[in-house]
Amino acid sequence: MNQRTYPDKEDKELLEYFYTDHNNEWLGILLQRYTILLFGVCMKYLKNEEEAKDSVQQVFLKVLNELPKYRVEFFKSWLYMIAKNHCLMRLRNNGKQTYEINENVLKAPQESIDIFEAQHKEKKLDMMAAALLNLNKEQQQCVSMFYLEKKSYNQIALLTGYSVMQVKSHIQNGKRNLKLQLERLQQNEK
Numbered sequence: 001m002n003q004r005t006y007p008d009k010e011d012k013e014l015l016e017y018f019y020t021d022h023n024n025e026w027l028g029i030l031l032q033r034y035t036i037l038l039f040g041v042c043m044k045y046l047k048n049e050e051e052a053k054d055s056v057q058q059v060f061l062k063v064l065n066e067l068p069k070y071r072v073e074f075f076k077s078w079l080y081m082i083a084k085n086h087c088l089m090r091l092r093n094n095g096k097q098t099y100e101i102n103e104n105v106l107k108a109p110q111e112s113i114d115i116f117e118a119q120h121k122e123k124k125l126d127m128m129a130a131a132l133l134n135l136n137k138e139q140q141q142c143v144s145m146f147y148l149e150k151k152s153y154n155q156i157a158l159l160t161g162y163s164v165m166q167v168k169s170h171i172q173n174g175k176r177n178l179k180l181q182l183e184r185l186q187q188n189e190k
Helices: 011-021 024-033 035-046 049-069 075-094 115-133 137-148 153-160 164-189
Strands: 100-102 105-107
Touching: 011 024, 011 075, 024 035, 024 049, 024 075, 035 049, 035 075, 035 115, 035 137, 049 075, 075 115, 115 137, 115 164, 137 153, 137 164, 153 164
Parallel strands: none
Antiparallel strands: 100 105
């Protein structure tokens, strides 16, 4: 098998090929499909491009090690959770919060924020990431590059091979579909 992307193959089909012959090239195709999404998830949590790139590579390695052990049904969702958990663990390991003792009272640093507000924001970000997963490949790619990587229309066109008009269209349609997805997710929560 050479480096083809098999755009006509569903994730489940490629996973089945992998489980049948244990050829990591099938995984390579799946991971290539979601590289930009993974990078976006890592940027969301880590807020640092180099750390995000490094984390994407670490997630790839984790997938190569873990996927043979389990029967995964929904690859995209599973991959998202692997990336999210990796980033949260990395943040926990890097950012051990310090406390200072002042007048015999343990106080959190000044920047501490309302826990409810933080949880609400985290929930919104998770919903946005879930909605992004449901866009088609072209919209996912263009929206991620434009909003998460801050690339211009021309840069996206050069990187993807789409025309500038196609890039604009994918971003516009992606934004509209994201909004619809988010509205649907919010309705399901009520």
